[in-house]
Each structure stands twice: as structure tokens, then as C-alpha cells.
Amino acid sequence: MIWAIAAILFWVGAWALNVYLSRGKLTKRNKFLIPLLFGVTILVLWEGLVTGLNVSPIILPPPSAVAAKFASSIPILWQDFVQTFVKGALSGYIIGCGSAFILAILIDRSPFLQRGLLPVGNFVAALPVIGIAPILVMWFGFDWQSKAAVVVVMVFFPMLVNTVQGLTQSDHMQRDLMKTYSANYWQSLLKLRLPAAMPFIFNGLKISTTLALIGAIVAEFFGSPIKGMGFRITTEVGRLALDMVWAEIVVAALAGSAFYGIMALIEKIVTFWHPSQR
Amino acid sequence: MMKNLIAVLTVVFAIIVIWYGAAFMMNKQWTLDQAERAGTTVTTSEVFKDTMAQERPQLPAPHQVISEIWKTTVEKKITSKRSLIYHAGITLSSTSLGFLMGSLLGITLAISIVHSRAMDLSVMPWIIASQTIPILAVAPMIIVVLNAVGISGLVPKAMISMYLSFFPVAVGMVKGLRAPDTMQLDLMKTYRASAWQTLIKLRLPSSMPYLFTSLKIAMAASLVGAIIGELPTGAVAGLGARLLAGSYYGQTIQIWSALISAAVLAAVLVMLIGVLQNITLKRMGMLR
Amino acid sequence: MSENSVIHAEKLNLVFQTNDGSVHALKDIDLTINKGDFVSFIGPSGCGKTTFLRVIADLEQPTGGTITVNGMTPQQAREARAYGYVFQASGLYPWRTIAGNIKLPLEIMGYSKEEQDKRVEQVLELVELGSFGKKYPWQLSGGMQQRASIARALSFDADILLMDEPFGALDEIVRDHLNEQLLALWARTEKTIGFVTHSIPEAVYLSTKIVVMSPRPGRIADVIESPLPKERPLEIRDSKEFLEVAARVRDGLRAGHLDD
Incomplete structure (x- = not known):
């Protein structure tokens, strides 16, 4: 009981500190400190309540137990990570985003195909595509190839739609300017339309990071070799x-955030000129 | 408009043609194996006919899927365990419950984030981080744990839907509630309007376009959540259960029909929100 | 058609087809622009002044009549890179530095690397942006951005400069300053300039020839040869000649409106 009360007191104190900090000047340090403090508070509250109220570990284990388990089973976690993330998610992500990008460039020259594919792509992007997992597991077998296939299908349409949309982003004046230089199709694509499309392309790439990990894990629910994050969880x-x-969820969260973070970082470097990044 | 329709129909037609072609290519092997085992030879047209009508094809032809959907919707009683409408209904109920809870949670969070700097700074980064976590992975655990504490049926599945749908709503609404520009906010200030009045009279109305856009995304996410939530319950009921049962027994036609119904369900739900959006925005004069 | 005519239009017509019927944007335009002229097109919105400039640049196709640019069709002239075009907004690419933006047409036209660098430096000096080559467009003021876009249009050797309300979005003070600089630049480079504006003082101050246009249908109401000397300090705007030309422009604009 004392644990629980202490945790709640800590929570009240930390929240008051956060309110105080957010009233002050918004320094870089505070911008980092405030969410960090909030995160720590959640962990303390979780630990305190679970220990204090004697919650059974088969319902909710305390963070300390999760940390201990994590530390003691790193080899297994690593093996699962490689199986699911590196082999399944990452290879599917590269193939899926790559082919969607190439298709977007190919249909760029045909307004007819764009008019036809964009609504279909938007439609498919809103569908529960993950449902295709059992079929692909049947076609490509239990190992990582079927997971990569699921990821390809999942990331393909969001990426396609974003790239096609991005390629239409340059404005009329900028296209007229290219015309006054009598630039050819490839020059205006490379020098104007692709750079202008970058914010959209990266939007697609970022959405796809999460989808890729979800696809790879959920596909394992439908059959997998005896390793992999989805297999371990079930x-x-x-x-x-x-x-x-x-512990597996922690791995998934770390992998997911790192994957997203890396794409966001590359975006920041490539689209430094965009108003949202300045 | 007409041009667009023709283009879309052409693409759809191409997809169907490719589908038939793929069905022929993928199912051919089985037919040839059967013939070899029986010691007979088959002509190409016989092979083609057979690939279109196998019981457990690698890839069922579109007409097989459609006839399966017809058989399991129109020709079955709704209460029957084999009726797709029954399964779709189960999925729909947890989808809608999760969608409602998720949207409410999202809107509430957004309002408190817009009004409290402390909330904004502490919670917003975590809301965004929460989405980089592949939460669907946790679905089986949530179901089992909630089962262990005696909560089963609709609510656990709806919880997963809720988690997936609160994010787009929260992020979209924060954007929407912040859509009014400085001039409009200053105007409210000159009236000495309270925070509540500003919210009701300015922020909420200006957030409507953002709200509906994010509700569409939330609805689609919610359906995915419900389907995944049905997987670990032992394949009892729902479209997700049909998927899983189909994959256990190699019933590809059943998988595809469940998949297509899920797609139709998603399309209908998203369209419904679209209609609601049109009506609301028209009434508010935001749509011409 | 005289020996040194650069742009020559005869009975030029342009009719746009829109959903609400057809719009007669240009009607029976006859005009000759000579080498070294500074020609302003002035008129209310919808009078076709921008459309005419775009026809010269081959960004719009006329539906009737003939037009030649350097003795060629506009398309041939565009493909021969006969002109530089400055738009209403600077249209600089935010992902390129100022120098990078000026290099853009040079890259497309296949200039060598050394030549590119040399020209960038030259035109930056010309528009007095010498030390800003490494900056990004958003780090510059609106007037400086517009100057950079003029530099971009000057960077390759086109002897025609087409400008579509280039200073329209800038404030009066910056505008005066840029007008002065533009005149100096014109004197130094001896280019032929087509300049669209809706400011009477700007048109009179800059031009050797003022084309007054009126709307519905877009047509030429008056062509005024300016009696002002080539050397024009800002104070010239208070002189009697200046005010007389301005009055004549105003009359031309008013006559166009009375037809409505």
C-alpha cells in the first residue's frame, strides 16, 4: 500500500514540476526534460501501483520484472529481432517502397493512369490490407519471405499515393519557368518535381515504417518458424x-521508434528547406 | 468526372484480368499434378477450366469468391454461424464501439493539449511515439489479460480498436483546434471571451474539416484493430476469425471472401463518414 | 517590319474556352517592339497584358494572327532560349541556394561548370547581391528574392527580358529602388524589355514605349512613345513631361473603361 501511495505522491510532484517548467522559458533542455519526466512518472506509477496493490504478474508485470527479463534473454530477443525486423520488415520495406516509387515515376507520364490508379490506391490504402497475411503465408511459406511479402503489400499503396501526389506539388509558375528554359521531361523531373515531392515522399516513407513492423509481426500470427517477435508474443x-x-514489446517499440526516427532524421537533412523543418 | 470514371474502371478491369491470369498460372500446377497421378493427359482448355473451379485453389478466381460471398450472405440465415453477415456484424460492433471510444479519447486529449501547455509538452511527444510502436503486436496479450480478469467478448477487441483510432483523431484535432489564426483569436480576446466560449464558437467550428479527415483514418484503423483482435480468441466469430479458420484449413475461397467483405465494410464505413462530412460542412457553409 | 524589330505581332487574337463560354483575351493586337526598347504594358486586370507576354514566351498559344520573336515563331524562340522570364513571384526553389537557383537554367542549357560559376558571380554583382550567393531564398527579403529572380533571368545570354509585374508584391519604397536599379541594368546590358505593370508612375518612369490596354475584349487602347530622356533620375517624376505622359496614360485607361 505504501508503494502505491508513494507512487501517486511522486506523480503529483512530478506533474507540478512539469506545470512549473512549462510555464517558464521553453529552452531546448526543457523541451526534452518535460516529456522525459512524464515518461519516468508513468513508469514509477506503474511500478508502484503494481507492487503496492499486489497485482498478479500474469496480468501486469512491474517494469522492473520486464527489465530483468529483458536483460536475461538478450540472445533470444536478438534472434527474434533479426528474424522479424531485419529479414521480414526491412527487406519488405525496401522492396515495397522502392517498387511503389518506381511505379509512381512510370505512371507520372500518363495522366490517364494517374487518374485511374490514384483513387484505387487511396481506396486500397484504407482497406484492412493486413488480412492478406494468411494468403501470403500460404503462398510463400512460414519463413521470413512471406513476412516480407506482407510488408510489401502493406507499404506499397501508401507510398504510391504519396509519391504520385508529391510529384504534382510544384506550382504552375515553377513549371512555366522550366518551360521558358525549354527544359525536357527528365530535366524538369530531376530538378524541379522530385525535389518538390520530397516532403510527400518522406511522409510515405515514415508512415511505412510503422506499417512494415506491424505487417511483419502480425504475419507471424498466421504461421512462422520457432523464432520471431510475433511468434514469441503468441x-x-x-x-x-x-x-x-x-520484453518483446520493448524491443518492438525501440525498433519502431528508431526506424521512424532514422527516416525523420534523413527527412530533416533532405528537406531542410521546407517550412516545417526550418 | 466522366474521364476519371473511365480511367478508374480501366484500372479495375486490368486488375481483374491480371487476377484471372494469376489464378490460371498459380493453380495450373495442381491440375497438372492431378492429371499425372491419374495417368491422363489434359489439354490447355481443360486445364484452364479446372483452374477456375478448384475447391482449394492457390488463388481463387474472382467469380469463385463472389459466388462464395453470395452463398454465405444471401442464401444463409443471418443467425447462422456460416453467414458472413453474422461475422461481419460481430466485427462491425467491436469496430464501432472502439471507434467511438477512440474518437472521444482523441478529442478530449486534443482539447486538453490545446488548453494546457504542460499537457502539450509532456503528452504530445508520447502520443507521437506511441504510434511508432507496432501496437497490433500487443493485441493477443490484451485479449488474454482482459480475459484473465473476467472481461471478454466485445470490450477487449474494442480496446484494440480504440488504441488504433485515438491517434489520428488526437493529432488531427490538435491541428484543427489550432487552425484559427492569430487575428481570429485576437478578435475573441477583444470580446473578452472565456476559453470555453473560444472553444465552442471558434476552435471547434474551425476544426471540423480536420475532424472528419481524421475520423476516416480512425475508422479504417479501428476495423483493422477489430479484425486483429479476433485472431487470438480461438477463431470463434468475426471476419478475423474467418481469416484464421480459413488459413488453418487451407480454405482459400473462404479467406478471400472474408477479405473482400472486410474491404467492402471498410469502404462503406469510410464513405458513411464522407457523407456525414459533406452534410455538416455544407450546413456550416464550409463547402461550396 | 523594320530592320531592328524584335517582336512583331499582326492581327493577333486569343480566345479562351472556359466552362462559362469563351473569353476574348486578346483582340487584333498589332504591335512592333524594336531592339533595345523598354516596353510597358499597362491596363486593368483582364485586359490581356499578362496573356500577351505569355504569348510572346510561348506559354499560351494564339488562336489567330501572327507573331514573330527574333524573326522566329515563339516556340522556336523559346527553344532557342531567346528570352529570360521574370514572374510575379520570385519562384526561387527553396532547396537551392541563391547561386544554385541562378545556376538552374545554366545547368539545363548545358553550360560548363566554370562558365556557370563565372556567370553566377557576374549577374549577382549586376543585381547587387554579390555576397548572398550562399544564402537560401527564405533567408532574404522579398525585394532581394525578386532581384535574385531577375539575376536568374539574366544569367544566360537572352537579349529579351520579359517581366510580368515583377515588383507587384513589393512595397513602394523597395519598388522605387528596384525601378532605379532596373533602369541602370537596362542601360548597361542594352536588352529589349517587355514589362507588365498596373502602376502608372512605374510604367512612365521606366519605359520608352507604353502600351495602354483595355479589357473585354483585351485590346490596345493607345501606344505612347515616351519623350523622356534615357537618363532618368527619380526626380524626373516631378517634371512637366512626366506628368503629361502620365495624364495621357490615364486618359487611355479611362477611355477603355467608358466602353463598359
């Missing part, structure tokens, strides 16, 4: 070993 849930499940 089997450990079955054994009620929730600390291991949470």
Missing part, C-alpha cells in the same frame, strides 16, 4: 509469461 501469452511478452 507463445509466451499462451504460457502466461507476460514479462517476456513485455
